[in-house]
Amino acid sequence: MGDIILEDFFIKRSQQKKKTSPLNYKERFFTLKQGKLSYYDYDLEKGKKKSLKGSVDLEKVKCVENVEPELNAPPERTYPFQVAGSCGTSLQQTLTGDTLWIIYDEGPLYIFAKTEEIRRQWIHVLKQEVKYNKDLLPKYHPCFWVDGVWLCCHQEVKQAMGCMVLETRSTGFSAQVSQRKSRKPLPPTPDQEKNSRPLPLQPLPPEPPQPATSLEMKVIAEYDYVPQSEQDLELKRGEEYTVLAKDSANWWKAKDRYGNEGYIPSNFVSEVQNGLEQFEWYCKNMNRSQAENLLRKENKDGGFLVRDSSKAGKYTVSVFSKGGGDAAPACRHYNICTNQQGQFYLAERHNFDTIPDLIKYHQHNAAGMVSRLKYVVSNKTQNAPSTAGLGYGVWEIDPRHLTCIKDLGCGQFGVVKYGKWQGRHDVAIKMIKEGSMSEDDFIEEAKVMMKLQHTNLVQLYGVCTKQRPIYIVTEFLSNGCLLTYLREVMTPHPIQLLEMCKDVSEGMAYLESLQYLHRDLAARNCLVDGNGTVKVTDFGLSRYVLDDEYTSSEGSKFPVRWSPPEVLLYCKFSSKSDVWAFGVLMWEIYTLGKMPYERLNNTEIVQKLSSGLRLYRPQLANERVYSIMAACWNEKPEDRPPFQELVSIIQDLLYDLQ
Ligand code: ADP
Ligand code: MG
Secondary structure (H helix, E strand, O other): OOOEEEEEEEEEEOOOOOOOOOOOEEEEEEEEEOOEEEEEEEEOOOOEEEEEEEEEEHHHOOEEEEOOOOOOOOHHHOEEEEEEOEOOEEEEEEEEOOEEEEEEEEOOEEEEEOOHHHHHHHHHHHHHHHOOOOOOOOEEOOOOEEOOEEOOOOOOOOOOOOOEEOOOOOOOHHHHHHHHHOOOOOOOOHHHHHOOOOOOOOOOOOOOOOOOOOOOEEEEEOOOEOOOOOOEOOEOOOOEEEEEEOOOOOEEEEEOOOOOEEEEEHHHEEEOOOOOOOOOOEEOOOOHHHHHHHHHHHOOOOEEEEEEOOOOOOEEEEEEEOOEOOEOOEEEEEEOEEOOOOOEEOOOOOOEOOHHHHHHHHOOOOOOOOOOOOEEOOOOOOOOOOOOOOOOOOOEOOHHHEEEEEEEEEEOOEEEEEEEEOOOEEEEEEEOOOOOEOHHHHHHHHHHHOOOOOOOEOOEEEEEOOOOOOEEEEOOOOOOEHHHHHHHHOOOOHHHHHHHHHHHHHHHHHHHHOOOOOOOOOHHHEEEOOOOOEEEOOOOHHHHEOOHHHHOOOOOOOOHHHOOHHHHHHOOOOHHHHHHHHHHHHHHHHOOOOOOOOOOOHHHHHHHHHOOOOOOOOOOOOHHHHHHHHHHOOOOHHHOOOHHHHHHHHHHHHHHHO
16 A cells, blocks of 8 residues: 555535436545545544545546636635546446456546645645656646536537646656655644544645746657758757747747757657657657567667556566577566655666666666666667658648559559659558549548547548549558458467557547547558558548448448447447447457458348347457457447547556566
8 A cells, every 4th residue: 555645625526427417515535645546435423434435546647637616606615626537537447357347437526625725735746646647638628517518618528628728847757756755644733633634734835837838848859850841840869949839739830959940740859858758768659569579670689678668657678688598589578667755666676766767777787687788779760750741731742742653452442552752751642533532522621630640540641632533642551451461461469469459549549539530440441550550541531432332321331340239220420439340340350350240241230239249259369358349349339438448448458468
């Protein structure tokens, strides 16, 4: 059991899981420990906690903020704040034996503090606890969710992205460590002992003035960037830049140290933040299989790198040993653990205040690992990510800048070719067969699609619409279609299969957070890049197909095998119908590309699904993996987990496997 960081009585608002559930307010006793916020029933007479009523895993928290009090709030509800999970939902998991039971705990947790001072202190400490969480929300809802609507923006979807931009503040690792060290609970004052309210308030420093997001943020370039349009600014890896304005999510206006200004792709830089970006050994977006591939390719004894672990906010050291004698070459993965004081350690307990200190020590001492960390292995020079569009503001591409090199395949809209843009950049070019697409509608939508940017989505670069056939130009992925890859290329390793599921779930969680529906998620609509990363493609495209066989649910090309009952019966699409399809896609992954319900025809599938038939457990999937698929196939859409939660379940499972 970790030390208690803070404890207090608060009023807690009921979660209002359904639109019709009553709102009520109960006094609960809250305790904050490292990693967990819990609340209890409290026996005032005996002066002790009775039963645990609920808890929030701090790793899954995406936002901690003030809430505007209600109009005419009673005095005890004047100082509300919120602890929110993924887009307003958080998840609790209970493991019983090998089975994964999932309990959904919807909506932000609303808590009312007694004074402004107490509220400020809790928010301050909670923010410290969660500040290295992955995917902290960039926006939040400043008002309550009441009776099916957000009072701030009047959106009626609980998962709707927040409507208020959060201001970012950067703080370094050492700040985090000193915060953790100072977390000893203070002794109660006599006054508090009397009425069993355990912790006195620690005086807080006044809130520093918060810089607005649009002003002077320092970033470091993680990759070189050669300007693609006249308004772009060149980036040199490792150099510092100042962001002047975030005009759009993907292209920021920035200044280099010589005073040159221009637009830069926001995913090529990272905020000077956890301090790890500057180290050659830190490979941010790399999974276990990719790390192994890279280390084996380098083939150096003691080759190592540090990567983000599959669990949010944690890091893993991957080391290669050439073996020798009887020992075979091997990659080992060591999770960087934290002790109760917030210090970091690896295999044996040598503790350090910062990760760079820990790495420095292990460069000289194996201390329990297969080898000391001898050679830095880095991917940083190789894999620059895709930009959203080929330069700032460019979405109409001049076809004279494209060279077609070879055919990749043929799809619903016609031929797809591999080629180069301006002779340098790999691209895939979809040549849209005339009469196969409702083009004007698509061209309008393409402007929205261009803004979608995520490591696990195939990037749309732009379109050529001034000639016929029109072209859709996207990122090129050298390993092609996932379905073919599974059937022909893969020698399966359980971790690699699960990493593929994680990739897709992350891309889909991004779409879900923007309420963007895919409508045709399946292995045939995923592609694999040179590193084995899976990316989702063709999102939303099915709306522009001109072919009744494809668009009508009775048509022969309709994706019946990937559709839930409510789509087959009432054409009701939602993020939860995408979740169903994701379950089927996981099944395709774990069967290495089998056809779902292979012995049934479409009519039989519709009938049997209604009477409860589901796909069987593939041999390569264990019970835990199968329980994730099965959760996606719940009859009622609301019983299926949202993608945000699927991501964290899969991350936890992967973490347990490393
Ligand atoms: P459509 O969506 O029009 O039916 P597809 O996207 O399925 O067409 O493309 C046909 C084939 O072309 C795919 O199976 C894949 O092998 C190849 N392909 C399509 N897009 C890419 C890409 N971006 N990178 C690499 N290969 C691609
Ligand atoms: Mg396709």
